[in-house]
Amino acid sequence: MSNPGMGNSGQGNNASILRALGLKAILFPIFVAIAIILGLELGVHLTSFSGLVSTYGIPVGLFFMIYPAMVKIKVNELAKSLTDAKKVGLMVALNYAIDPFLVAGLGYFFFYLIFYKALGLVNLTIASQALVGVILLGAAPCIAMVIVWTDLSRGNLPLGVSFVAWNSIIQIFTTPVYVYLLTRTTVFVNPMLILESVLEYLAIPLAAGVVTRYLLQEKAYFSRVLKVLDNVQTIALLFTIVVIFWGEGYGIVEYPSLIWMMAIVMLTFYFVLFHIGYYTSRKLGYNYADSTAIGYSVAARDFEVSIAIAVTAFAKYTFVPIITAIGPLLEIPLMLILVWVQLTRYRKEAPVLRV
16 A cells, blocks of 8 residues: 655655654654653662662563554464574574674774774773673674564564564573683573563563454454554653663763763664664565564664673673663664664655555
8 A cells, every 4th residue: 555645755754754653753852862861860860769760660661662562463473473484594694693793893993993092082991891891782682672673663573573582592502602702701691581581571562462452453443552552652662761861870970981982882783783684684585574673683782681791790890881781771762763764764665565
């Protein structure tokens, strides 16, 4: 079905983005900025509540970001995606043969060659420890937020969920190998940590989504329910930004220079990794939706695992845990930039798809 906005490409692009994010496109970045500032202010002035909001606020926010996406999934499509050997194989090859080494290389390039050697913005100790932190970020693929980014960008949602399921199993075995190869440190990835994440951010939202769809999909108002849930997802996204910056606000105040340095590194590897996955998929003949799901699965990182390794195996190195903790602060704002790029591409490359 053709989209009625195709007559004016500029207006069509804006309309696509507006519908995907649930707020006026021109205002959404402002809301994100307000959420960041509000979170920082709360983190500075209400520090005593930081631990509490991180413990309870982040899971709540993530649930209401992921659950609306799960309502859109049909069980038969998910089952088909889980056994799609070619697409799963491509995702695995990119995630585990390229990603860890490419992220480590970008960390070395920026923190050692640029920030330390060329510009002198950090000393050798900070550069070395920051590099280890970046390596930890690159060691494990994301098993939660991939679903949200794929949904917002109009990607293949069942395929994205299947990638999360596969990565949750594979990374238990591969992450210690990559950390040892790149840092010469032996680490242990607790399977219970992965299981907890899978239950919180995959199994429970998926079960809730399946039940909701089963109960309501035959109702005349189901399409309106989906629109309401899209707005819930957007509100939850902004809420999660506030909570994350509230919980980690002290880190911004103590090490502000590391924030923008990590923003450069993360934005670079997000864009590089995503487009390696996206364009490789397109070259192999996959459509926009499938390629987008593969791209996000390749780009997004598992911050929970990287932080757990940092605070256990590298606790005596001050800046390793700090660098990994900065990751979640920047993930949502930076990934929203990539979502914006993809929605523009969606209009150009898949104009016949219904938004």
